[in-house]
Amino acid sequence: MSNSSTVLIIEEDTQKRQIYKSVLEFVEQEGRITDCRHWKETVTQSNNTFGAVLLGDCGSDEIMKKVFDGIREVDQDIPIIRLVEKLKKLPKNISDIETTIQSNSFNTIDLPLKYVQLTDVLHQATVFRISQQKPKDSRSTELFRSLVGNSRSVTAVREMMAQVADSDATVLILGESGTGKEVVARNLHYNSSRRNKPFVPVNCGAIPADLLESELFGHEKGAFTGAISARQGRFELAEGGTLFLDEIGDMSLHMQVKLLRVLQERTYERVGSNRSMKADVRIVAATHRHLENLIRDGKFREDLYYRLNVFPIEMPPLRDRLDDIPLLVNELIARMEAEKRGSVRLTPGTVMALCQYRWPGNVRELANLIERLVIMYPYGVVDIADLPEKFQPKGKVVMADEVAEERKLVQAQLAVSQAIAASSVEMFSSPTSNPRLPSEGLDLKEHLSNLEFNLIKQALDDAEGVVAHAAKRLKMRRTTLVEKLRKYGLQRHPEPSRV
Numbered sequence: 001m002s003n004s005s006t007v008l009i010i011e012e013d014t015q016k017r018q019i020y021k022s023v024l025e026f027v028e029q030e031g032r033i034t035d036c037r038h039w040k041e042t043v044t045q046s047n048n049t050f051g052a053v054l055l056g057d058c059g060s061d062e063i064m065k066k067v068f069d070g071i072r073e074v075d076q077d078i079p080i081i082r083l084v085e086k087l088k089k090l091p092k093n094i095s096d097i098e099t100t101i102q103s104n105s106f107n108t109i110d111l112p113l114k115y116v117q118l119t120d121v122l123h124q125a126t127v128f129r130i131s132q133q134k135p136k137d138s139r140s141t142e143l144f145r146s147l148v149g150n151s152r153s154v155t156a157v158r159e160m161m162a163q164v165a166d167s168d169a170t171v172l173i174l175g176e177s178g179t180g181k182e183v184v185a186r187n188l189h190y191n192s193s194r195r196n197k198p199f200v201p202v203n204c205g206a207i208p209a210d211l212l213e214s215e216l217f218g219h220e221k222g223a224f225t226g227a228i229s230a231r232q233g234r235f236e237l238a239e240g241g242t243l244f245l246d247e248i249g250d251m252s253l254h255m256q257v258k259l260l261r262v263l264q265e266r267t268y269e270r271v272g273s274n275r276s277m278k279a280d281v282r283i284v285a286a287t288h289r290h291l292e293n294l295i296r297d298g299k300f301r302e303d304l305y306y307r308l309n310v311f312p313i314e315m316p317p318l319r320d321r322l323d324d325i326p327l328l329v330n331e332l333i334a335r336m337e338a339e340k341r342g343s344v345r346l347t348p349g350t351v352m353a354l355c356q357y358r359w360p361g362n363v364r365e366l367a368n369l370i371e372r373l374v375i376m377y378p379y380g381v382v383d384i385a386d387l388p389e390k391f392q393p394k395g396k397v398v399m400a401d402e403v404a405e406e407r408k409l410v411q412a413q414l415a416v417s418q419a420i421a422a423s424s425v426e427m428f429s430s431p432t433s434n435p436r437l438p439s440e441g442l443d444l445k446e447h448l449s450n451l452e453f454n455l456i457k458q459a460l461d462d463a464e465g466v467v468a469h470a471a472k473r474l475k476m477r478r479t480t481l482v483e484k485l486r487k488y489g490l491q492r493h494p495e496p497s498r499v
Helices: 014-026 039-045 061-074 096-104 115-133 152-164 181-190 209-217 253-265 291-296 302-308 322-338 348-355 362-376 396-421 444-462 467-474 478-488
Strands: 007-010 031-034 052-055 080-085 107-111 171-174 199-203 242-246 267-269 276-278 282-287 311-314
Touching: 007 014, 007 039, 014 031, 014 444, 031 039, 039 061, 052 061, 052 115, 061 080, 061 096, 080 096, 080 115, 107 115, 152 181, 152 311, 171 181, 181 199, 181 242, 181 282, 209 253, 209 267, 253 267, 253 302, 291 302, 322 348, 322 362, 444 467, 444 478, 467 478
Parallel strands: 007 031, 007 052, 052 080, 080 107, 171 282, 171 311, 199 242, 242 282
Antiparallel strands: 267 276
């Protein structure tokens, strides 16, 4: 067995096996069923590999133990999820063997099945399998963060990086805070001939002006009060590699003159020394400020600007590349999973809500949000209502209600499948009527689609074709109903005009 989305269902009761498989198909999860005596044959003969095992009832504790141990022999890391009746979890009803099996299982799911619990546990199992088998990347996990995306602006950035990476040209990276300027600088270094030499970052805005000269060029012993020994500067530490000057727009005019000389002559002196040292260093600078405005205000040297602006790269703000947010979310979650810091899953509605936010903190703000959600909902599923308030769209109450209604709809649909199967295994609260499953069987998905079609058509007829009124009768949002009308090819009347 190896990592896959296919789930192996082991259950002795034929009817229950079919129900579990139908539930998995309903949540778009592929399932393969077998009984407790022939599961090994199923594994051997199947062309599929399995990502998890749903282990139901085997008739006796002894057979159950034999199956459990057998699965562990085939694949000791595969997540085994035990399906347990609530009554069998009571201390007076649970045997020692069952206690051992449940304690050694990846997780347990209570019967009747619940949609949220099932999807959460299967998500946890998938994350676990990926963490066990995903090869470790030898490159820094910081390298390609923020550069994920298919938007035109990010594609243009990647193309410019490919053009300039393997050269010694000075690069000036422009963009708002949090857009990933340092990520671009690290990528340029990694893809250059200097990749085996140091990459040395310096935040020019975080170091006091009177200390920045010593920080960049180093100093000799006794050069100033407190200089009790000689010290290498960042230029010396970056020899042969890349020096990243972050927030270059915050550098004082005094230091700008000294930096300009280094860029022109490729030499410098330590503070307190007259000996010139050669600088074989590639300069990559970055700033969130508009340098042209600073030049006009006399706060930045024009000659230094032209020395730095050999090859400018402008990082787009996240609000201008909203279509990249789903890919960024997946990348950030994958990084956290690879670092074994946890995981989380976002519903499609939640991702759409994030696409409506303006992101003043850009990708850094998005990364912080994902980390917060992983802490708040470890291995869980996050809905719109679970987001911090500022990330919820203006219509957050309506959208949260829609999510709740959609979840109720899923639960109702599963209840219908339970009623049709006429099984003693409940999945959700049973409806008032209990139709029997036809002897010849039926296509469950087709049956549910027909049921939804008929109810929508009835509501539309009752509302005389007015979508807003039909949506109110069905307790769903008008936009959701419009999508379903398109799906089923139903006609709608024009909305009544508002005076």
